[in-house]
Amino acid sequence: MASPALTHFLPRFGVAAAVAGVLSLTGCQTWNAQDTLPPTSGVQPLKGLAQNVSVRRNAMGMPLIESNSFHDALFALGYVHASDRINQMVTLRLLAQGRLAEMSGASMLDADRYMRAVNLKKSAGELYKASSPRLKRFFEVYARGVNAYLFRYADKLPGDLASSGYKPEYWKPEDSALIFVLLNFSQSANLPEEIASLVLAQTVTTDKLAWLTPSAPDENLPLGEADKLQGLKLNGQIPGLSELSSASQQLSTLNLLGATSSNNWAIAPQRSRSGKSLLASDSHGPLAAPSLWSFVQIRAPKYQAAGVTVAGLPMVLGGFNGKVAWSMSSVLGDNQDLFLEKIRRQGSSLTYEVNGKWQPLGVRNETYFVKGQRPIREAVYETRHGALLNSAKAAAQGSGYGLALQTPSFTDDKSLDAFFDLSRAQNVERASDASREIRAIALNLVFADASNIGWQVTGRFPNRREGEGLLPSPGWEGRYDWDGYADPMLHPYDQDPAQGWLGTANQRVIPHGYGMQLSNSWAAPERGERLAELAGSGKHDSRSVIAMQYDQTTTFAAKLKKVFDAPGMKQPLKQAIDALPEADRSKAREAFTRLMAFDGKLSPTSADAAIYELFLQESMKQIFLDELGPESSPAWKAFIANGELSYAAQADHLLEREDSPFWDDLRTPQKEDKAVILARSLAAAINAGDSQLGSDHKTWQWGKLHSYAWKNANGQTVRGPLAAGGDHTTLNTSAFAWGQDFTTTRAPSMRFIVDFGQTEPLMGQNGTGQSGNPLSPNYLNGIDQWLKGQYIGLPMQPQNFDRVYGKARLTLTPGK
Numbered sequence: 001m002a003s004p005a006l007t008h009f010l011p012r013f014g015v016a017a018a019v020a021g022v023l024s025l026t027g028c029q030t031w032n033a034q035d036t037l038p039p040t041s042g043v044q045p046l047k048g049l050a051q052n053v054s055v056r057r058n059a060m061g062m063p064l065i066e067s068n069s070f071h072d073a074l075f076a077l078g079y080v081h082a083s084d085r086i087n088q089m090v091t092l093r094l095l096a097q098g099r100l101a102e103m104s105g106a107s108m109l110d111a112d113r114y115m116r117a118v119n120l121k122k123s124a125g126e127l128y129k130a131s132s133p134r135l136k137r138f139f140e141v142y143a144r145g146v147n148a149y150l151f152r153y154a155d156k157l158p159g160d161l162a163s164s165g166y167k168p169e170y171w172k173p174e175d176s177a178l179i180f181v182l183l184n185f186s187q188s189a190n191l192p193e194e195i196a197s198l199v200l201a202q203t204v205t206t207d208k209l210a211w212l213t214p215s216a217p218d219e220n221l222p223l224g225e226a227d228k229l230q231g232l233k234l235n236g237q238i239p240g241l242s243e244l245s246s247a248s249q250q251l252s253t254l255n256l257l258g259a260t261s262s263n264n265w266a267i268a269p270q271r272s273r274s275g276k277s278l279l280a281s282d283s284h285g286p287l288a289a290p291s292l293w294s295f296v297q298i299r300a301p302k303y304q305a306a307g308v309t310v311a312g313l314p315m316v317l318g319g320f321n322g323k324v325a326w327s328m329s330s331v332l333g334d335n336q337d338l339f340l341e342k343i344r345r346q347g348s349s350l351t352y353e354v355n356g357k358w359q360p361l362g363v364r365n366e367t368y369f370v371k372g373q374r375p376i377r378e379a380v381y382e383t384r385h386g387a388l389l390n391s392a393k394a395a396a397q398g399s400g401y402g403l404a405l406q407t408p409s410f411t412d413d414k415s416l417d418a419f420f421d422l423s424r425a426q427n428v429e430r431a432s433d434a435s436r437e438i439r440a441i442a443l444n445l446v447f448a449d450a451s452n453i454g455w456q457v458t459g460r461f462p463n464r465r466e467g468e469g470l471l472p473s474p475g476w477e478g479r480y481d482w483d484g485y486a487d488p489m490l491h492p493y494d495q496d497p498a499q500g501w502l503g504t505a506n507q508r509v510i511p512h513g514y515g516m517q518l519s520n521s522w523a524a525p526e527r528g529e530r531l532a533e534l535a536g537s538g539k540h541d542s543r544s545v546i547a548m549q550y551d552q553t554t555t556f557a558a559k560l561k562k563v564f565d566a567p568g569m570k571q572p573l574k575q576a577i578d579a580l581p582e583a584d585r586s587k588a589r590e591a592f593t594r595l596m597a598f599d600g601k602l603s604p605t606s607a608d609a610a611i612y613e614l615f616l617q618e619s620m621k622q623i624f625l626d627e628l629g630p631e632s633s634p635a636w637k638a639f640i641a642n643g644e645l646s647y648a649a650q651a652d653h654l655l656e657r658e659d660s661p662f663w664d665d666l667r668t669p670q671k672e673d674k675a676v677i678l679a680r681s682l683a684a685a686i687n688a689g690d691s692q693l694g695s696d697h698k699t700w701q702w703g704k705l706h707s708y709a710w711k712n713a714n715g716q717t718v719r720g721p722l723a724a725g726g727d728h729t730t731l732n733t734s735a736f737a738w739g740q741d742f743t744t745t746r747a748p749s750m751r752f753i754v755d756f757g758q759t760e761p762l763m764g765q766n767g768t769g770q771s772g773n774p775l776s777p778n779y780l781n782g783i784d785q786w787l788k789g790q791y792i793g794l795p796m797q798p799q800n801f802d803r804v805y806g807k808a809r810l811t812l813t814p815g816k
Contacts, residue, residue: 035156037776038083038149041808045815046152048144049075053812056805060785060792061770061778062295064805071141073300074314076812078145078171084294085311085772086149087161087713090168092312093175096120096182101370103166109370110247116366117380117387118405120181126410127440128177135417139173142314146171158773160713165371171312179312180416184441187330189260189645190521191405192248194338194472196638198403199245201234203635204627211660212639213470214652215520216508222520225471228480232340237400240393244403245634249641260645261285261746262329263527263549263731264446265503265535266453268496273541274757277448280545281318281327282751283308284733287710289718289780290772291749295764297794305423306762306794308750315416316423318752320762322796323426325754326447329504332646333442333459334468334519336407337482339385339475345398352383352402353476361388361402385475404475408439408460408485415440415458428452428495436488442518444504450756454495455502457509461486461518470520486516501535504528505731521646526729529555534731542755542763549751550789552726552734557600557612559655564596568658569675576679584683590697591615591682604703604725613702613727613742614688619681620650620739626666631740640739644728644746650738706734706742710768710783718774719783753791760800763791 038044040057053076054066063080067073082089094100098115100108128136147170161168197209204212210226261284269275285291296316297306307319318327342353343361351358362382369375379395381388381402388394388402418437422445425431431447435456438445442459462482467473473480492510494502507528510518533555534548563569577588591611598608620643628635643650653660658674665672686697693700703723710719724744728735735746752764766782773779785792795804 034775036153036158036162036773038153038810040810043811043813045813046075046079046145046148047815048148049812049814051814055080055810055812056801056808057770057778058792058794058805060295060766060782061776062297062764062766062792062794063770064297064299064801067298067300070300070303071137073298073303074138074141075145075148077296077298077309077314078142078147079149079812080145080296081294081309081311082146082149082171084770084778085290086153086168087158087772088290088292089146089171089179089312090161090166092179092182092310096124096178096185098366099369101368103164103371105371106373109368109376110243111250112368113378113392114244114247114251114389116368117389117391118185118407119380119387120178120185123407123410124174124178124181127181127413127416128174130411130413131177131416132414135420136173138314138420139176142176143171143173146312159775176313177416179310180440181410183310183313187260187333187442188336189330189332190334190470190519191336191338192252193470193521193642193645195241195245195248195403196642197471198234198238198241199634199638200628201229202236202241203633206230206232206234208627208661209471211653211657211662212649213642214647214649215470216522216647217525217652217655219520222468222470225468225520228467228471228473232401232474234401238340238390238403239397239400240390241403242634243393244390245638249637252641252644260330260332260506261523261728261733261735263503263505263531263733264327264329264444265501265531265548266325266446266448266455267535267540267545268453268500268502269451271500271535271538271540272757273539274755276450276756277325277453278540278542278545278756279325279327279446279448279453279754280549280752281329281446282549282748283329284735284746285749285767287708287720287744287747287767288749289710289712289768289774290770291767293750293766294770295750295766295794299798303424304796306796307752307764315419317419319423320754320794320796321423321425324428324431324447324449325756325761326422326425326431326445327752328443328445330506331442331444331457331459331509332506332519332521332523333457333461334470334517334521335442335459335461336405337385337462337464337469337480338389338472339383339404339406339480340472341383341385341388341402341404341475343388343394343399343402350381350395350398354384355476355478383475385481403472406462406482408462410440413440413460422447428454432456432493432495436491436493439488444509446502446504448754448756452496453502454493455504456493457491457518459491459518461491461516464517468517468520490516492518499536503531503535505531524556524647524651524729526555527731527733530729530731541757542753545753545755546789546791548731549748549753551731552602554600554602554727554729556651556729557595557598560612561596561598563655564592564678569678572673572675573678576675577682579676580679580683584680584687587686588679588682591685595682602702602726602730604706604723605701606725607697607700607702609702609725610689610693610700610705611685613705614685614692615681616650616654616738617742618684618688619654619678622665622677622681622684623650623653623662624739627662636739640737643738644735648738706736706744708734708744708747710780712774713772719780722787748786751791760793760795760797762794762796764794765791 438458505527506523707721
């Protein structure tokens, strides 16, 4: 699933400055930076344990927790999570609470306002209250483990956290529910799309919005969605839109909103070389140190599981328990809506229109504690649909449109229990049963046992009276209100299909006319297409699955060649190239010839791949920049951001839309068509290559334009740049901002494979490292494995533990 690497909110201090900051905070001249690293061997007494717990670590720092009781194992998990990722846990919690300004200052205040309006704390409270007493005990024990670390290391916190001056509060059981709700909120690709559409509506007329917000290559343009906004004067009438858009893009850049890129698939026994199932999963995020994910293995009476976790959440979210493997990717479900609300001030009250009548807005007061400043007290206004995301500016202006966010209720939701039950399932049938009860997060869950494979869509999806929720809806009439939720029995699922595999890559997973609406914000289909090509070809084992995870072939290149060679385009394109100025004509012909010969392999050493990607980049500018530019404009930035979230108008125009109004270049007196713009784009690709790579085209390489660079919590590059292949359409994803530059913004942040044909089925790979502490040897040691395609086994059989985890251990003992 998506992997929101949310550690980048910490203040921008270097390591040396962070260490100096800790020295000043502790006031201890003999302080040693290594003291921030908890020991990995020896004995450590901790108050709250009932019995001894063993913690061993493999060569990558991934822990094996062995305990005589599950409660003690959860306590140890809390302690280990905090030991490895306390910075991340604290930051995630502050983010979800809308309190980042307390640690990072006024630069995060708009993001905090955004999150306070969303009010994840309320959602988490509903979810936790609905959970079973058993689950609540699990979260309570885990919280005690986290707090054992916070108590023991209160004066020895990692440098960047200590230097911020923020003193972490003790962990509460409800905080783990808050992290889960935050993870769900991160899957909301459509929310930033809706905000971006309003930014675009400040520049283009609403009838053009549909051309900029396509759903899928074979879907009609969402003209009905754009029609909702016809006749509304949106330009300058949405107070706080600029701040809201900046906060949305800030969170998107940090991979909170729209953190939705991932792949997962399962191979059935009939397509496996061993005659037993395989499962694979990879989640994508920024090249951050650390990534969101950390691996863990737990072995206790009546419970064992190994796989990926998010620090702060006491459950294995994807992995293997000895019988069943499970994984998750984002559905890109649209289970929230943004409503435009007419507001006006009447006396001292702020009101909004409901069915022709003006009603007072609900009010709740919020206090923001900002580092280095006096507290700020503001009201958040509530409508029948939800809170206004632009409350502060709407109150100040007293007129215009408020933006109310409606999200599903989590009352009586048993998702936390269901996730735990999934991790204990002993066969695919039980995994399927547990998956159907997960409603609080929209996922593609893929699972397997040795003989069977299955897939289930989870979540809670609204029934809309009218409209599809792709663009904001007028809230004053009730036409677009929700009427409950879709019956969970309609949620798509499959088990043991005849084709012999199941898989998802955030693509559309339901056919036209399906009995419920999941989304209109699907990812581009190419990763899913390539997955189908490879999974459906021949027999598979762990080696072929690794090759799939590292595949850098795009299916979009073949589609582009079909466009160039289509009967209605071949001759017009040739004529358009011939009509170019002489200096550009030969360049366009070179680009055309090279693209028509391109095999779609986006190798970092490929010159043709470089030309292909340069063409994509330049074509976007040729098509849209005249109306949405300049490149520094809010509209252009919003358009680029939308392209990173789901199927992009850039791709949609290249493959289709000959009648789009955007083909005409408003900067020229004549009227251009698609062939003319494509011809100009071909020439522009070579010109851009000459500028960026030099005039010797034989030396061009995609990896000289496109690179990997890992950054720490301070925004500093800690590894790289290194040549990268692939793009957003390849299974081995290496996405960049289409229309901006080629900097990698998203790549696999973790991978794992379960091969039931092996004695020890599970192998995993963390994108950066297990630890979030820069002083740890496990901070960046995963990168070399990641680059070389190497995985580490996580054995389930005790006789193999010593071989992988060694004999050295940290023994946690009951303290007094």
